[in-house]
Every structure is written in C-alpha cells, then in structure tokens.
Amino acid sequence: MTAPVKTIEADISAVMRDIGQRARLAGRALALAPTTAKNNALHAMAQAIRANSAAILSANAQDIADARAAGATAAFLDRLTLDARRVEAMAAGVEAVAGLPDPVGAVMDAWTRPNGMTIERVRVPLGSIGVIYESRPNVTADAGSLCIKAGNAVVLRGGSDSFRSSRAIHAALAAGLADAGLPVDAIQLVQAEARVPVFAHLDGNCHVYVDGAADAEMAKTVVLNAKMRRTGVCGAAETLLVDRAAAPRLLAVLVTMLIDAGCEVRGDAATQAIDARVKAATEEDWATEYLDAIIAVKVVDGVDGAIRHIERHGSHHTDAIVTADRAAADKFMAEVDSAIVLHNASTQFADGGEFGFGAEIGIATGRLHARGPVGVEQLTTFKYRVHGSGQIRP
C-alpha cells in the first residue's frame, strides 16, 4: 500500500492526468464494444472473482484487522467484512449485470419532421465515470460491472480502509476485461483524491411520517421495518415524525416498540414525556444519518408540519407517509422534494433491485441527470441521430 501511494503523492497531478487519459482511451473502446464482448468480460470477471476468492478474503482479513485495531465501530466492520457467501453474491451480482439488456444503442425516441428528416434519440455511454465510495468492498464489483455494461470506463476510488480488498477484487475485474479482449484501463482503481463531476450524492436522512389518519398496525409494521430491518443502508429511516393528532393513540406504542426492538430513541419534549428511556434530541439529531439503531422522534403539526421539517432537515433521498387519507398522501408526495416519496410502504425499498432496475450503484439525491436508484441506464447519456435526403434550413 505504501509504494503506490507515495508515487501518487510525488506527482499527483501527472498521475491523475495519466489515469484520466487512459480512462478516456479505454472509454472510447468500450463505447463501441459489442454487447457480446461486454457480457463475455462480465462472465469472465465473475469467474475470476470465484477463482480468487481465497486471495480476496485474505486481503479483506488484513483490512479488517487494521480497522479493528484503529477502533472501527461494529457497523463499520460489518460493512467492510467479506465472507465466502458475500464473495459468491458479488460474483452472482456481476453475472446478473451481464444478464441485463444493453442500454447502448437503444432508440429512446424517434420521429419524422414535416420536411422528411428523421430524428432518433439514441442511448450512448457517458464516457469516463469516477465513482467514490465508502469502505464497502462489494461496490468495487457492482460499480465496475455496471459501468462496463453501460459502455463506460470507470475510475474507482474506494474507502482507504478497504483498499486491500478492493485491490484484490479489482484484479479479478481486470482479468475478466483482458480475457474478453477489452482494455484493462476500462476499470482503474485509485487511492488519490480526484475531481470529477458528481451526480450521485448518497446521504440518506430518511423520514417516516405517521399521519393522524394512519392505521395503527400499518404504522407499527412500516416504522419498525424502515428503521430496524437493516440500520446501515441509506434507505433506513433516521427520523420518525408523528402527527400531533395521532400522538395520543400512537406515539407511546411506536416509541415502546422501537425501544423494545433495541433502538435508541432521541425525542422532543413530547416524546420524552412518554418514556424515561427516551433521550433528549438536539438540533443536530434532526440532520443526522445514524446508520445505526438510533432514531430521532418528533411530534409535528399534521402533514404541513412534516413537510416543513423534512424540507429543513432532509437530504432529498427517501421519505414516507403512513396514512389512510389519500389527500394527505397526495400533498406529502407532491411537496416533499425527495428522489423517492412513498405512501404506506417502508423507506427500505429505496433500492434499485426493489424498483426492478437490477443492480444499482446507489441512490442519487442530486437533481441533474440521475435521481433515485442509479442503475445501468442512468450511467448513459444520449445523442440525436438525424437522417435526411439533402434537407437545408430555409
């Protein structure tokens, strides 16, 4: 790990220029690569991941030992840890990407103008993509394979704590590219910081709002799942908002249920009054993505109060309303400015697979280009193809 990092630090801008140049060249080759070549590469990558499982797990064990020595939390170690089952899931994920339809070349739209020109809008790759991610080694395979399927070159920059794991996985991806005759520079792994245009920002400060007209059983089921199914995913609920009109009926039920399930509750004054085990929420809690078994709870004044709270503190990721009142649901879903808004369903559905997109890299919370799950189609752009017979513009 020391040698390459030192080299990069010695002349970072030259190295980054070189990486960018190689990505651009590889990207041009990938853009024109036929579907079969890309799928052959993906199948070869999956095989290489399986064949190198021992090397990947050994690299991962070193990463884990270092992270543990550095005092990483249990949740962090869980995200970092690979085992035989997770390596197999990674290989299977790459094969699933091979099975997705190739978006490149798809005609998204076509029409004929009165002068006889035909215009087609055709999907083309984005080109070179930079993906920056936390210490989840599997993202190396997910992001690498999705970018290749969409005809792009990709520069991957994973968390430092997972560098050995990522490097071992990357070696398998590179072997797959070489096997299919595609340029290995199409997937590069770097440790240096890079400046790239960003459209995916993955903070998930997700809210569940329980409306006055919520069914009690549905509210309990949805809140428990949204918070506790997996606390470390970006679609996990971090704040529970309870309508003042529902509080007498539901606040105590929900808070007790969460505490009994092992969740720490940090509440406003009304919530603290319910149960002595509720800690006081500070202003910071409303904006915190815990990614842990902790939830902030607040009583708000109806759907308008919920919308105002989410507008002020949310991260435009995923927010849910539980209510039997369709008008309240419509208002919430129109006015909450998030990539995904749900009515009577758990925020944990914020996932490309659950949307039917196949694999995804993450949930984009920006507004330009991609919003919500970033799958293979969101990793493309388009061009206009115009066919004429000598038309000129009057």
Next chain:
Amino acid sequence: MTAPVKTIEADISAVMRDIGQRARLAGRALALAPTTAKNNALHAMAQAIRANSAAILSANAQDIADARAAGATAAFLDRLTLDARRVEAMAAGVEAVAGLPDPVGAVMDAWTRPNGMTIERVRVPLGSIGVIYESRPNVTADAGSLCIKAGNAVVLRGGSDSFRSSRAIHAALAAGLADAGLPVDAIQLVQAEARVPVFAHLDGNCHVYVDGAADAEMAKTVVLNAKMRRTGVCGAAETLLVDRAAAPRLLAVLVTMLIDAGCEVRGDAATQAIDARVKAATEEDWATEYLDAIIAVKVVDGVDGAIRHIERHGSHHTDAIVTADRAAADKFMAEVDSAIVLHNASTQFADGGEFGFGAEIGIATGRLHARGPVGVEQLTTFKYRVHGSGQIRP
C-alpha cells in the same frame, strides 16, 4: 447601470446569497403553481412586452450606441439589435411557450412490483436555474419564459453590453408574474458573476464532412446552407472536411462556391492549391467558432480521417456527413461523439424548433442531464412516487 452594479460589488457574496434565497423561495411557489397560473403569467408577459415596446427599443438603442462606440463588430451589433419586428417575435415566442404542454406532473413511467407497490416516475421542476448568456436580449424572454413554464425560478445573467435591453425586457416579465399572482422573484436579473451548476455549454464548432460517395449537388446545397444561411448561430458550420477520394471531383467546386458567396476560406495545402484566394489555415483555425463568413477547409482520409479530426478539434455540438454510402454514414454517426449527428442534412437544423421541441434556450454540449436542444422538458427533473398498502421489505 452604475448604481446597482456598485451595490453588488460592495458586498457581492451577501447579494448573491440574497438572490439565491429569494430564487429558492420563489422556486418552491412555482413548483406547485397550477398550469393556468403559469400560462396566465406567460400571456401577461407577452402583453407587457408589447405594451412596453417603446421602452425596450429605447433601452436597446442606448446599448447599441455604447457597443458601437466601443468598436463592436457588425455581427455582434446584429445580435444585439432589436426592432419592432424582433420585439413582436419575442412576445409571440413567450405566447408559444404558454401553448406548450406543461411538463410538470407528467407521469413518465409507471409500473407495479410483484409485492403490489406501484411506482411512478413523475416530472418535477429542477428548482432554481442560473442562465448565463451572451448579448442577445431576446434570450431574456426565451429563458425566462421556458423556466417559468417548467416550474422553476431563474436567475438570468446576460451580457453586459445588453444590460439595459435585458432590464427593460425583464421589467415586462416581472409585470406578467405579478399580474398572475406569482412571485416576481421567480425571474431575477443580475449583473454579478454567479457560480451555478452548468449543463449547457454552447460552443458550436460544427463540421460538414463530404464523403467520397457524396452526391455533388447535395454536397453543394448542404455546405452552402450549413455555412452561410446564418453565420452567427451555433449550428453554423465552421469547418468543411472533404474526403481525399472526393477532392478531385468536389473540392474546387465547393471552395469556389463558398468564395463566390462571400465566404473567406482558410485551407490546408491541398485547398490552397485550388484557388489563390484561399488563405493558409493555422492549427487554431480547426478549433475556431468563427460565427462569421469564414470557413476552414481540410482534405481528410475518408470517414475515419473525418472522425479523427472531429474528435480532436470538435466541440461535441453538431456534425454532418454528406454521403450516399449508408455504411459510411452509420460509422460517422456512431463514432462522432456529438450531441447531434446528421446525415445528408444541414447543421443549421441544430435548433429546438427544428426538432419540434418548441422554444429552446440553446444546444447543450455536455453529457449529463440535457444534451442537444434545451427546451422545457430539459428544464425539469423527476421523482419516484411509490404507493403501497403497508409493504415492508423482507
């Protein structure tokens, strides 16, 4: 012009913060404004433009006088100049935007998951948009009206040379907003530099490649129109590439035709040998967007040579091939990485109106979000709306 500019320079960051804050608030109101309110505002804007025609023309006359005194070129003055006909065209353009379908709220896609959840992808406004443009006063009305129709707030930053004209037009737009009960802050005009996310970059170094298999008459017609119909638009051809195989048959014909039409020709050695009036092209000429009656001409080795030249010098805007050979056309259109690629048609069709999009702000040459003509749909984003009946994720 002096007073507001001085105020802005006194504390630019506070002013920009204030402008941004007001745009954000206005944007929220616009996002939820019904179609009728937006259309009422647009019709009132058009009426106000007509009613204030004299004031607009008088402000424009001052801008023109200053620009002329500062030694502006004829092409620059032409773009800056308004007259009664152009003011009427501007008002009619705003009315045409009122006539476009409202993109906001349109369900782009909808599907049901196996667990019964319905997912809809719904168009929503982008929010607050910054538009930076050259000294073409009409863009103030075009960009302002398109942004309003798409439910956005917009901050307009036009060229300094057209500031008085833009201010007079902006006053009419603000009157229209007020008339319809929409916040006037939805269209703000600033003179200060602003930092905004950019997805439209409008350099148009457009090429026409005349292939060995081109029909001579079609090549002449398309080249003349692409270069000379209007030289000041971004879709005007700036470089003519002639296949070495077509040169004996077509190079002299095309060069003579262009010179006879009043176009200055700057050529490579082969082109200079054709006609003593051809000047020597420098390396810089291949990358120059003249926006004037000047063209660079080069002989290249077939479609591959044309693709290489465009890849090296082009601006990813609009490029055309003239050929009767479908395979050459397909190769050109697949490999030239531009927003618009045309076969046997003039590059001057690079225009939202010609594509059937109604009005447009410009041609985006970036790859993210919008590419090609930026009309009302490209000024929106989307969100996912999910309806369930209590679904939780297993």
